[in-house]
Amino acid sequence: MFAPVYLDHNATTPLDSSVREAMLPWFGDRFGNASSRHEYGRAARKAVDEARAQVAAAVNAHPTEVIFTGGGSEANNLFIKGAAALMKPGLVAVSAIEHPCVREPARQLIRSGWRCLEIAVDGVGRIDLAAFDRVLAEKPRLVSIMQANNETGVIQDVAALAKTVKTAGGWMHCDAVQALGKIEVDFRALGVHGLTLSAHKIRGPVGVGALIVDKRIELAPLVAGGGQERNLRSGTENVMAIVGFGAACELIVSYREARSRQIAALQAVLEAGLVGLGARIFSAGAPRLANTSFFAIPGVDGETLVGRLDRAGFAVASGSACSSAHPEPSHTLLAMGVDAALARAAVRVSLGAGSTQQDVDGFLTALGENLASLRTMTAVAV
Structure with missing residues (x-):
């Protein structure tokens, strides 16, 4: 062919051979539901917990801050909509170069009484600091700025921007899907409230991502049900994909x-x-x-x-x-x-x-x- x-x-990205090997048992004899109390379930829970630790280690987060999702788009929606659901309507601000899965949920909040503003960028695609200051003067409740752009590859100084957003009383979210595996992604150093990751950009499987959430904040779930993933993402965990995500994170740390x-x-x-x-x-x-x-x-x-x-x-x-x-x-x-x-x-x-x-x-x-x-x-x- x-x-x-x-x-x-x-x-x-193509699935790495070592990631595939880590996933293979979960296509066969290992098939338990991670919420089950028997040996099959306990094995699945252990695998999910190990993967959660691997993802956390890759971005300097605590395992309890890792919420597995169906991908980066879901994670972005979870933070923006989940945060807005527990706030009085106000201003949500996103950069003018965000991925559609950030821009569109932010715009959807308008139906619920929110205002939505885009933060301008300069001629090379970096946040226009004067425009950023003008937006902050309006006291946004939520701000989302990506760490690295998926088209141009431009890297933003998210840590400095997040510090200013926090000082202004807002919550800061960062889509780090393109950054992970290519540059350092450090949840603590970035100082954001939420960080979005995706497995298939780092030679992991399609269909799994994560939202890293500061334990001090509360979000409303997009999917209600059995209370999995700290009650933020109900549904039986996709163990084989989660295992693959963990293996891919461990791989990128090494190389x-x-x-x-x-x-x-x-x-x-x-x-x-x-x-x-x-x-x-x-x-x-x-x-x-x-x-x-x-x-x-x-x-x-x-x-x-x-x-x-x-x-x-x-x-x-x-x-x-x-x-x-x-x-x-x-x-x-x-x-x-x-x-x-x-x-x-x-x-x-x-x-x-x-x-x-x-x-x-x-x-x-x-x-x-x-x-x-x-x-x-x-x-x-x-």
Whole structure:
């Protein structure tokens, strides 16, 4: 079977073989319900508890602060809606470049009497501090700012922002889904009330995530029932996926720094090649994830280029995978002030654990060949 070179690790990552091995017993003889009192149930509970400790250790949290969810989107919704449900309606503020699973639940609160504001970013995608101060002056009850952007890879100074939000009396949430495994994610150092994680971005299974919740705050559950997960996420635990999440967290702790250096070296080669082909690299002047390069070739449609590269054997993206059904320009780039025509040309390459120098060289060759072909077609059409 034809298998394109995979350069879309911000969308999802391949399951690591060691993670698969940890999960395999739970597809067979180990099948107990973690709430059952017999030996099968006790074994499942022990596995969940061990995974909870592994996830907590990866982000410097206490195991009792880890709430397992069905993924990052659910965790984001749990914090925003769960916090709002126990507060008087007020102001919720999110950055203008948040993932839709933060922006949309924040907007839904408007139906319940809340106001919703977006915090502007500057031209490279970092929080505009003057705009942030203006929003804080309105005393938001809830603020959500991601640690690293899924499209540009831009890293925010969440710890400094959270400190200011707390001083203003608000609750601070951070979506760290893209940051986990690529940079340090430290719940204590960030100083946030809630932190969202997802397994499938770190070579774990799809369908499991976590919300790290400060034990001093109270949330209303999205799903009521048997009271699992500190009564915040009722339902029988997905033990095999949770075990995989724990194994993936243990894995990233062991290799993150060395892997980041390796990927940063590949990114330098990639981006030098992109510039040589006439690309504009978005957010090049800001601290970014070492694996993420979001670029555009002026005059070349991003979706068209992604399709051609796929046929040439390279899997890349034109933006956020979760928004791929909507062909509008990237909301992240528009928030940064990028012209809509250039935003439509955007293509994202996100490297991962299996990426090699050969992959990068091959991609640049394929990109150059396709650009030459597209420009020839454009010249003929004119």
